[in-house]
Amino acid sequence: MLTRIKAFCLNSLxxxxxxxxxxxxxxxxxxxxxxxxxxxxxxxxxxxxAVGDPTWAGRVLLAISIVTLAARLRSLRKQS
Incomplete structure (x- = not known):
């Protein structure tokens, strides 16, 4: 199961x-x-x-996730 998760994440933490x-x-x-x-x-x-407005906190986390994913995919594309 761990190998499936690693493959889904392209072996990237x-x-x-x-x-x-x-x-x-x-x-x-x-x-x-x-x-x-x-x-x-x-x-x-x-x-x-606990976190303030949950809707805005969720939107901020989604934005951070998109930027992180885009940056990592860009660096993976450059490596290959």
Missing amino acids: TIAWSYFLAVLGLLLQLVDAAGDFLGDPAIKDEVSA
Whole structure:
């Protein structure tokens, strides 16, 4: 299983980190909907107290992920 993950990430820890940030960003953007679905609107308040506005934090993480992924793919393309 680890070999599949490494192959999916092109044997690059930077790309794996980028994927992790993207997933985390998407989850932060879905906090409000998850709170409504679970019937606990206080989830958004708790996350907001920890990280600020979860929607903006998610967008920032997605932007960082895109820049990181683009930079790493560019350097991989130059190497080959």
